[in-house]
Amino acid sequence: MTGVPIGTVKTISSRSGAFRDNEAHRTMFSLPPIKLNAGTSPAVQSLPKQQAVTGERDVDALLWLRDVISTGQPAHIEAAMEAAKRIKTPFKELELRYRSWLQINHPNNMFAALSSFDLSNLESLAESSVQKLARQTEARARFGDRIFSLTDAEVFCVSALEELEVVATGGFHEAEIADRFKARPELMPNTLSDCLYELDYWSQLYWLRHSVDQDSCDAAHEASARDWFVFEMLAEIRPRSKEEAKAVLRYMVTGDRGDSRKDMKRIMENLIA
Numbered sequence: 001m002t003g004v005p006i007g008t009v010k011t012i013s014s015r016s017g018a019f020r021d022n023e024a025h026r027t028m029f030s031l032p033p034i035k036l037n038a039g040t041s042p043a044v045q046s047l048p049k050q051q052a053v054t055g056e057r058d059v060d061a062l063l064w065l066r067d068v069i070s071t072g073q074p075a076h077i078e079a080a081m082e083a084a085k086r087i088k089t090p091f092k093e094l095e096l097r098y099r100s101w102l103q104i105n106h107p108n109n110m111f112a113a114l115s116s117f118d119l120s121n122l123e124s125l126a127e128s129s130v131q132k133l134a135r136q137t138e139a140r141a142r143f144g145d146r147i148f149s150l151t152d153a154e155v156f157c158v159s160a161l162e163e164l165e166v167v168a169t170g171g172f173h174e175a176e177i178a179d180r181f182k183a184r185p186e187l188m189p190n191t192l193s194d195c196l197y198e199l200d201y202w203s204q205l206y207w208l209r210h211s212v213d214q215d216s217c218d219a220a221h222e223a224s225a226r227d228w229f230v231f232e233m234l235a236e237i238r239p240r241s242k243e244e245a246k247a248v249l250r251y252m253v254t255g256d257r258g259d260s261r262k263d264m265k266r267i268m269e270n271l272i273a
Helices: 006-016 023-028 057-069 074-084 091-105 112-116 122-143 152-160 174-182 192-212 221-233 242-254 261-272
Strands: none
Touching: 023 152, 023 192, 057 074, 057 091, 057 122, 074 122, 091 112, 122 192, 152 221, 174 221, 192 221, 192 242, 242 261
16 A cells, blocks of 8 residues: 555564563563462361251261361361261252251242252362462462552553543443553553453452452452453454464453453454454
8 A cells, every 4th residue: 555565564563562562561460479488378277167057967967078178178178078978868869958958947038049059069169169279378479468459450540540430330431441541552452462461460360369258359440441441452453473363262262251252253353354
């Protein structure tokens, strides 16, 4: 269109840095380094106290073993899994008994019985408990006792969207979000790899906080807005290589984003156009 040779255009673009990973962006959207000390190692918990919850011996035994497994301590889990083999009543039957007990003792709570579902799946509980303990340990090693304090990245988001009008849904207007963040080019993702890097940061931060307190792990509106904005950039920034495009595809397939379906078409078109 301009008459300039394509090789010259590529050279100018490369030298401009516009298509390189943004190191300043990577620095901002990185978790604090892990600092190992005596305080970060998980203390070995004592066994939970046995309680007569329902009055049925095997049901109460299974509930107690689940409490033991929930500590995440490998030695406790191993002992509990061995002890579970000595319960003769089928676990599915114990699950039904516990559900019935919950319904009788909590007649006005329609959600009470939900805690009985998957009661017998000790393997899944063990896996999630070990993962939770590992995340708690990592949270202490990275943040100490400041896991719920605003990170530098969150402070940046709050600053960028300062005084932006909140709409009825509790968020912000999408166009205004994009305008505000694009007005801070020094911390914009330059590449799809930058986008994936930042999206991983928000995901890790959420799960580390969730492991410590699942009721206090939701991000501020400004941080959620940034996460949405960067996700949308997957449909705008062109892939630099086949490998980068494949990395985005892997993220879309294996990620747990509930908002990805409506954007899948736009992102796919960007990757293959």
